[in-house]
Amino acid sequence: MKKLLVVIKRHAVAAYYIGVFAISWGAALVMFGPGAFLGGTQVSVLDASPLQFVAFLAGPAIAGIGMVALVQGRVDLHDLRSRLLTWRVGIRWYMVALLTAPLLSIATLFALSQVSPAFLPRILTVSDKIGLLVIAFAVGIVVPLFEETGWTGFAIPQLRTRYGILTTGLIAGLLWGAWHLPLFAGSAASAQAIPAPVYLAVLLFSWLLPYRVLMVWVYDHTKSLLVMMLMHLSIDVGVVLVPSSGSAAVAATYDLVLGAALWAVVAWVTLGGRVPVDRRSHQVLPA
Secondary structure, eight states: OHHHHHHHHHTHHHHHHHHHHHHHHHHHHHHHOTHHHHTSSOOOTTTSOHHHHHHHHHHHHHHHHHHIIIIIOHHHHHHHHHHHSOOOSOHHHHHHHHHHHHHHHHHHHHHHHTTOGGGSBHHHHOSOHHHHHHHHHHHHHHHHHHHHHHIIIIIHHHHHTTSOHHHHHHHHHHHHHHHTHHHHHHHHHTOSSSOHHHHHHHHHHTTHHHHHHHHHHHHHHHOOHHHHHHHHHHHHHGGGGSBSOOOHHHHHHHHHHHHHHHHHHHHHHHTTOOOOOOGGGGOOOOO
16 A cells, blocks of 8 residues: 555656546446447537536546645645635736636637628527526536646646646646547537547647646746636636537637637747736735
8 A cells, every 4th residue: 555655646647637537537438338438429518417517527626636635645735725715816817817718719709700600609699698608607617616626736736846837738738638528529429521530639629728828827827726717717608609500610610710819829928928917916925
């Protein structure tokens, strides 16, 4: 047992992600069968029951809290709570966290809607707008709480001890995208105009990857788990803005253009641009 604990501590990040995929993918396999990964079953926010979706979401949080307790002990469990309650990080960082995704999504949809009405946001085309907004905000509140407790609560700080912001974001982003496979495999299998592997790669990595790099950048300046949950919330609520058309080509085009816009922001940040902040914005004050 001691030898196993030594191995886990030595390879903490790898052990964490193994735990995440084992819990989440295991839950998807039990609930939906192999079709959840092979495209035989449609698994999505709208198709899964709330209990089923929470079971899938539990992976990052359970693995994150478990690894903090197992590898780092009660002191870092207290630190995890402290980072969750850290809110005095500067108003500009809240603006970056809450507005980056919505503004880029709106700009993307506006530009594409000039080409085709298929890119009109779903919120403008559905009859039950209130119901759609309720679903969007419910997802936006629940999903970040479960996911970021693990992604940013444990994995990101661990990766940052070894890698820079960009490399950390790329590693975490690739694994973040891959984790979503059971949610999108069904959609990829039903995409007639686009080969399933290509469509799946677009769904999983086109915008999730650059957005995670930006999240790591913001976290590096704030050390606030709360801000990361809000930044995650802003992209999840943006689900209501995706094109209303069910066409795979429309969805893929939107994702690719949004991803390109996010990569442009990543390039600006990487090349030395930064949000103008005062010195206090760099100071993480106790909650």
